[in-house]
Amino acid sequence: MILIPFTLIPLFFVPETLPSLKEEPSKPNTGPEEPQPRNITSYLKQSLHLFKESLASLQSRSISIIIATCLILKPEFIGTSQFFGQYVSKRFNWTLAETGYLRTLRGVTQMLVLLVILPALSKFLLRWQTPAARDLTLARGSVIIATIGVLWMAAPKIEITITGLGIQSLGGGLGPLCRSLANSFVSPGEVSKLNTLMGIVETSGSLFAGPALAWLFEIGLKKGGLFIGLPYFGLAAAFLLCVLGLFFVRALAEEDHDGDDDCLSIECVDDVRR
Structure with a gap:
């Protein structure tokens, strides 16, 4: 609780990053515009139109895979927070108060990842890679580390489980990396719609x-032994699918994106070149 205010203070120093608006050509004055109807039907039509525009980004294979990766973020959070405390308490006979220290370990590790490790790696990788390629490399590495950590969390020894939690926490930057990577495929005006769609999926x-x-844990308790770690074996399988998917994502070259803002994917740019 003491650390929470200190984590919010840096937000006051974050500059605005609003995209610059392009000047639109002046339209001839044809008289006063007719007022648009403001009723529930018009709002529903407008919302449906915006939703269809958001779905248009799914025409890119790379963006579709990145958005699908967001499905793992909430299971990861649940599996390493409240459910993890119940899992350790039931399997290793710890009290719920004692499991709270393990969650603190994860929180501190994630702070180090987001404030120190990822910025340092980003600066290092930018020497050879574009920002989009850097985000893709870090996202792949985060998922691989998270998969290894979750597998260790399923171990029957508490020492290995705690070590696995620490390893898994090192992959805690997956969510921000996926958003940054997905935003590199769209023009600045489409970023908010894409982030909304990713939030819905997440x-x-x-x-x-x-x-x-809970279902996997119930099955594991009935079978006993190594099967008690079945929830984390299932979570590891989901992470493994994310690993395979991210290796089919191709980062959009920076100069290609600047050259054609309407292209949503690397495939679009290749078509333009051909």
């Missing part, structure tokens, strides 16, 4: 995460 992951982990 939230939908919580609909099945809790019941799925």
